[in-house]
Amino acid sequence: xxxxxxxxxxxxxxxxxxxxxxxxxxxxxxxxxxxxxxxxxxxxxxxxxxxxxxxxxxxxxxxxxxxxxxxxxxxxxxxxxxxxxxxxxxxxxxxxxxxxxxx
Amino acid sequence: xxxxxxxxxxxxxxxxxxxxxxxxxxxxxxxxxxxxxxxxxxxxxxxxxxxxxxxxxxxxxxxxxxxxxxxxxxxxxxxxxxxxxxxxxxxxxxxxxxxxxxxxxxxxxxxxxxxxxxxxxxxxxxxxxxxxxxxxxxxxxxxxxxxxxxxxxxxxxxxxxxxxxxxxxxx
Numbered sequence: 585x586x587x588x589x590x591x592x593x594x595x596x597x598x599x600x601x602x603x604x605x606x607x608x609x610x611x612x613x614x615x616x617x618x619x620x621x622x623x624x625x626x627x628x629x630x631x632x633x634x635x636x637x638x639x640x641x642x643x644x645x646x647x648x649x650x651x652x653x654x655x656x657x658x659x660x661x662x663x664x665x666x667x668x669x670x671x672x673x674x675x676x677x678x679x680x681x682x683x684x685x686x687x
Numbered sequence: 688x689x690x691x692x693x694x695x696x697x698x699x700x701x702x703x704x705x706x707x708x709x710x711x712x713x714x715x716x717x718x719x720x721x722x723x724x725x726x727x728x729x730x731x732x733x734x735x736x737x738x739x740x741x742x743x744x745x746x747x748x749x750x751x752x753x754x755x756x757x758x759x760x761x762x763x764x765x766x767x768x769x770x771x772x773x774x775x776x777x778x779x780x781x782x783x784x785x786x787x788x789x790x791x792x793x794x795x796x797x798x799x800x801x802x803x804x805x806x807x808x809x810x811x812x813x814x815x816x817x818x819x820x821x822x823x824x825x826x827x828x829x830x831x832x833x834x835x836x837x838x839x840x841x842x843x844x845x846x847x848x849x850x851x852x853x854x855x856x857x858x
Contacts, residue, residue: 588696588736590803596700596733598794600707600726602787607711609783615716615762619723622754623707626730629746637737638804643816646742647825650817653749654832658839660754664761665846671765672849 593634600627614667614677618660625656696736703729720755720762727751741814 604623611617629649636645671677706725713719727750734743821829 588692591798592696592700593733593737594798595795596703598791598798599704601794602791603704603707603711605787605790606783609779609786611711613716615758615765616711616719619710619719619758622723622750622758623710623726626726626750630730630733633734633737633739633742636739643813643820646739646813646817647820649739649742650745650821651828651832653745654836657749657753658836660757661843662839662846664757665843667761668764668847677765 590634590638593637594631597627597630597634600624600630612678612680614670614679615664617679618663618667621663622656622660625652628652692736695732699729699732699736702726703733716762720759723755723758724751727755739813741817 601624604620604627607620607623608617611620629652632645632649632652636643636649639645667677670682674681703726706722706729709722710719710726713722727746731743731746734740734746
């Protein structure tokens with residue numbers, strides 16, 4: 585089945601990671617920042633599963649991916665709760681409005 | 688006629704990366720959120736082409752069913768949707784592209800320069816092996832993960848609820 589070489593999956597994952605990074609650096613909306621983090625986590629998961637396809641003797645890559653998915657779900661829940669709390673205080677979701685500690 | 692696996696891989700990679708581009712660069716945050724669905728589904732499809740079937744199902748259940756719904760709720764609660772121009776601003780383009788170009792060069796050099804084992808192995812059904820691993824070798828991390836999820840759930844509830852004025856605090 586894997587006539588696709590491992591490098592192609594790695595390149596797709598790297599491109600996905602870069603899209604997430606650019607989105608994280610460019611955007612000023614906290615929700616888009618969270619979505620960009622999800623993109624980066626997914627690209628790392630894809631890399632782990634691709635490596636696991638080459639080393640099939642143990643499923644450590646896939647198991648690690650499960651833990652990453654679980655932590656990503658926890659991160660999304662807590663992150664979105666923080667965004668909601670921030671929105672309640674400042675009436676905005678722009679990340680550069682979060683400058684309370686700067687002054 | 689190219690082999691079916693190549694067609695599937697290219698289509699799924701295009702779906703993943705195209706949707707990811709919309710997520711990161713769309714001016715409308717609703718489009719961003721809905722394009723995230725395409726990315727998650729594309730990743731799940733790529734998992735299937737890597738013969739990680741159980742993981743693909745988990746990806747759809749957790750990300751599409753859980754995380755994406757949660758993000759959509761947060762978007763609906765916080766954003767002025769009709770105000771597309773303000774809802775999703777961006778800044779700092781040169782710095783971001785400079786940094787990511789460096790990262791792209793490094794990752795591309797590693798991915799293409801290393802001699803990866805290219806021998807295609809027979810696909811093995813992974814679900815039973817994963818179950819045995821989770822209840823055997825990885826039992827402790829599995830249980831710690833459930834504690835982490837519980838703590839995150841409680842923390843999210845505490846953070847997201849409105850401050851309650853208790854009656855005994857008034858006087």
